[in-house]
Amino acid sequence: MSDLRFKSVEEASSRKPVEVKLPNESVEKYYAKQVFNRQKMFEYLPQSTYQALVDAIDNKKPLSLSLADSVAEGMKRWAIDNGARHYTHWFHPLTGGTAEKHDSFIDHNGEGGVVSEFTGKLLVQQEPDASSFPNGGIRNTFEARGYSAWDISSPAFIINDTLCIPTVFISYTGESLDYKTPLLKALNSVDKAATRVARYFDKNVNHVKSYLGWEQEYFLVDEALYAARPDLVMTGRTLMGHESAKNQQLEDHYFGSIPMRVAAFMLDLETECHKLGIPAKTRHNEVAPNQFELAPIFEEANLANDHNQLLMSLMAEVARKHNFRVLLHEKPFAGINGSGKHNNWSLGTDTGVLLFAPGKTPEQNLQFITFVANVMAAVHKHNALMKASIMTATNAHRLGANEAPPAIISMFLGSQLSQILDSVEATEEDAVINLNGKGKVNLDIAQIPELMIDNTDRNRTSPFAFTGNRFEYRAVGSSANCASALIALNAVVADQLNQFADKVDARVAAGEQLNQAIFKEMRQLVIDSKAIHFDGNGYSDEWKKEAERRGLDVESSAPLMYDAYTRPESLEMFRRTGVLTPKEVEARNEVKWEMYSKKVQIESRVLGDLAINHIIPAATRYQSLLLDNVYKIKELFKGEKMEKIASHDLEAIEQMADYIAAIRKGVDDMVDKRHKANRMPDERSKAIAYHDDIVPAMEEIRKNIDALELMVDNEIWPLPKYRELLFIR
Ligand code: ADP
Ligand code: MG
Numbered sequence: 021m022s023d024l025r026f027k028s029v030e031e032a033s034s035r036k037p038v039e040v041k042l043p044n045e046s047v048e049k050y051y052a053k054q055v056f057n058r059q060k061m062f063e064y065l066p067q068s069t070y071q072a073l074v075d076a077i078d079n080k081k082p083l084s085l086s087l088a089d090s091v092a093e094g095m096k097r098w099a100i101d102n103g104a105r106h107y108t109h110w111f112h113p114l115t116g117g118t119a120e121k122h123d124s125f126i127d128h129n130g131e132g133g134v135v136s137e138f139t140g141k142l143l144v145q146q147e148p149d150a151s152s153f154p155n156g157g158i159r160n161t162f163e164a165r166g167y168s169a170w171d172i173s174s175p176a177f178i179i180n181d182t183l184c185i186p187t188v189f190i191s192y193t194g195e196s197l198d199y200k201t202p203l204l205k206a207l208n209s210v211d212k213a214a215t216r217v218a219r220y221f222d223k224n225v226n227h228v229k230s231y232l233g234w235e236q237e238y239f240l241v242d243e244a245l246y247a248a249r250p251d252l253v254m255t256g257r258t259l260m261g262h263e264s265a266k267n268q269q270l271e272d273h274y275f276g277s278i279p280m281r282v283a284a285f286m287l288d289l290e291t292e293c294h295k296l297g298i299p300a301k302t303r304h305n306e307v308a309p310n311q312f313e314l315a316p317i318f319e320e321a322n323l324a325n326d327h328n329q330l331l332m333s334l335m336a337e338v339a340r341k342h343n344f345r346v347l348l349h350e351k352p353f354a355g356i357n358g359s360g361k362h363n364n365w366s367l368g369t370d371t372g373v374l375l376f377a378p379g380k381t382p383e384q385n386l387q388f389i390t391f392v393a394n395v396m397a398a399v400h401k402h403n404a405l406m407k408a409s410i411m412t413a414t415n416a417h418r419l420g421a422n423e424a425p426p427a428i429i430s431m432f433l434g435s436q437l438s439q440i441l442d443s444v445e446a447t448e449e450d451a452v453i454n455l456n457g458k459g460k461v462n463l464d465i466a467q468i469p470e471l472m473i474d475n476t477d478r479n480r481t482s483p484f485a486f487t488g489n490r491f492e493y494r495a496v497g498s499s500a501n502c503a504s505a506l507i508a509l510n511a512v513v514a515d516q517l518n519q520f521a522d523k524v525d526a527r528v529a530a531g532e533q534l535n536q537a538i539f540k541e542m543r544q545l546v547i548d549s550k551a552i553h554f555d556g557n558g559y560s561d562e563w564k565k566e567a568e569r570r571g572l573d574v575e576s577s578a579p580l581m582y583d584a585y586t587r588p589e590s591l592e593m594f595r596r597t598g599v600l601t602p603k604e605v606e607a608r609n610e611v612k613w614e615m616y617s618k619k620v621q622i623e624s625r626v627l628g629d630l631a632i633n634h635i636i637p638a639a640t641r642y643q644s645l646l647l648d649n650v651y652k653i654k655e656l657f658k659g660e661k662m663e664k665i666a667s668h669d670l671e672a673i674e675q676m677a678d679y680i681a682a683i684r685k686g687v688d689d690m691v692d693k694r695h696k697a698n699r700m701p702d703e704r705s706k707a708i709a710y711h712d713d714i715v716p717a718m719e720e721i722r723k724n725i726d727a728l729e730l731m732v733d734n735e736i737w738p739l740p741k742y743r744e745l746l747f748i749r
Pocket of ligand 1: 231232233234235302315316317318364365366374489490
């Protein structure tokens with residue numbers, strides 16, 4: 021019965037590292053080899069086409085069809101020269117992950133043969149048959165079809181034999197059906213708003229870019245062990261499994277030496293990343309056994325997000341070459357750390373200034389604090405929305421769990437920045453001294469040391485932390501599309517900056533001096549948004565109570581968190597920034613609820629199946645071995661002696677009978693609850709039922725199974741145990 025388990029353990033523990041074939045040239049030569057970047061454009065496009073395309077990319081201009089034809093021709097030649105035979109529009113549907121439909125370049129040549137064809141029309145726009153992608157009812161309400169359109173700000177690339185063209189995915193009536201479209205809108209909106217504010221300080225600023233540096237955490241499991249765990253295969257996490265005696269308590273895995281098989285995988289993965297222009301930079305062991313991290317150099321947010329999406333599929337592919345499976349689930353194993361994807365986020369001007377970095381002059385520092393205060397205000401006002409933007413059925417296991425951010429959004433600022441904000445608050449509004457018409461702020465702002473970042477001043481328990489020249493949004497889930505978090509973050513900050521600028525402009529129009537107006541409005545933001553600032557231990561129970569007292573959102577049910585999207589203040593904010601229409605927000609929530617229920621439903625079915633078909637038979641078999649033993653004891657011994665000898669077995673038999681009965685009843689109840697949930701009239705109430713009724717039922721079943729795991733003969737237990745899954749040799 022447990023053959024599969026032992027075979028897989030043996031297979032996994034006897035594996036050697038897979039040899040990595042490295043390109044025999046330096047990284048400078050093969051970096052971005054598979055990307056149609058500017059260098060390739062220059063090489064493959066006619067001069068005038070190249071210039072027009074670069075101008076369109078830099079200045080966000082639309083492409084004419086004749087230009088697109090010329091670009092397509094050059095892109096096709098480059099792609100074919102580099103082994104491509106197919107092309108695809110590559111987009112980010114709301115299911116998560118990426119979608120692609122490959123077409124070959126071939127077309128009839130009119131003489132019975134074929135030619136390689138790729139026109140501007142095919143490059144710029146396609147109509148994938150998208151009726152099976154979730155759309156939250158948009159296409160039922162509006163129009164059945166959707167189309168994908170080239171995002172020229174993200175370069176095309178080649179994977180295997182396919183030219184991939186990054187695209188947005190939109191319904192025919194213009195509603196976005198993907199993550200990229202609203203992300204581009206949010207980036208555009210924050211560009212405009214932040215430029216408006218940055219120009220108070222420097223008239224040379226024309227654009228502000230939003231940057232993202234993600235840190236991808238993941239688990240690796242040997243593929244033989246993975247195959248012996250139907251729960252991992254079907255749901256990406258273990259639905260049962262008793263804690264291993266040793267897990268992360270010795271803290272010997274974090275930054276430890278990387279196991280050789282894993283090191284080979286990482287090297288292979290990084291090389292593939294570099295060929296695709298993903299600037300992979302850092303790799304290390306994470307806190308939990310078998311947990312690792314990869315981080316690139318940060319990039320402009322849209323590109324960085326495409327790169328993260330690409331990385332996630334690349335990881336799965338490369339891992340298989342090394343007989344691993346990658347687990348991107350936020351909580352694949354109970355009792356040890358889960359995986360997140362820290363989103364390091366910053367804004368920077370086209371004049372080269374990072375807006376969340378302190379500067380050298382009082383003016384630069386006024387700008388720095390102005391931007392920090394606006395982020396504080398935005399995150400404070402929309403903390404419920406920010407939380408909703410990172411919440412999924414899978415991330416729900418991580419938030420609030422071991423060593424993970426709690427289900428409350430707060431901001432860590434560190435002692436130095438906190439002091440500065442305190443002194444801003446303590447300063448009288450009129451303490452701003454006007455010097456040569458430029459204004460000088462007479463407080464500590466002038467004395468912020470250049471290198472304010474103190475690395476020891478880190479608080480790993482904060483979901484949103486200031487880390488020197490950027491903010492680190494840590495609550496994002498490891499399997500998430502970062503765009504969901506970035507859409508919300510950039511939109512709320514854009515909206516806040518616009519409101520700030522409106523108020524400053526009004527003061528200036530009323531005759532106030534600019535820096536004084538900025539200072540007063542900024543000071544007010546610092547005072548009004550204090551509730552979001554928390555540098556203490558975010559994992560403590562006191563913080564939960566304190567956060568509630570402060571009026572922060574403490575909702576812990578994922579389906580209810582999504583309501584934050586459709587509150588009037590959110591709908592208004594999305595409308596003002598042009599990021600999402602109310603219709604789009606509502607449709608996207610439908611998808612979120614639907615995805616939530618479906619994920620829990622699948623888990624619940626797999627758990628029921630494993631409980632009834634794997635666990636109970638194993639336990640019953642062991643029980644009957646014990647019963648046999650009791651019979652034999654009774655044959656050989658009599659009276660008190662017999663009772664004494666048989667007592668342990670009898671106790672165990674009864675105990676197991678209790679667990680088995682509890683599991684049976686638990687599964688029956690869970691199935692009933694599922695049927696009830698499935699009859700709910702709408703997606704929201706269905707998701708609530710799955711959260712409120714089915715998730716706790718699953719936990720109860722698991723508890724009984726894990727207790728059985730400790731009792732049943734190891735030889736009989738059918739599934740690889742945590743101690744076997746978690747320690748790559
Ligand atoms: P940690 O100590 O949190 O692991 P690192 O120094 O390794 O931090 O950086 C993590 C990520 O932050 C990297 O992807 C890095 O490129 C990114 N990063 C650094 N500076 C910025 C910035 N100004 N904006 C956005 N991301 C940044
Ligand atoms: Mg980090």
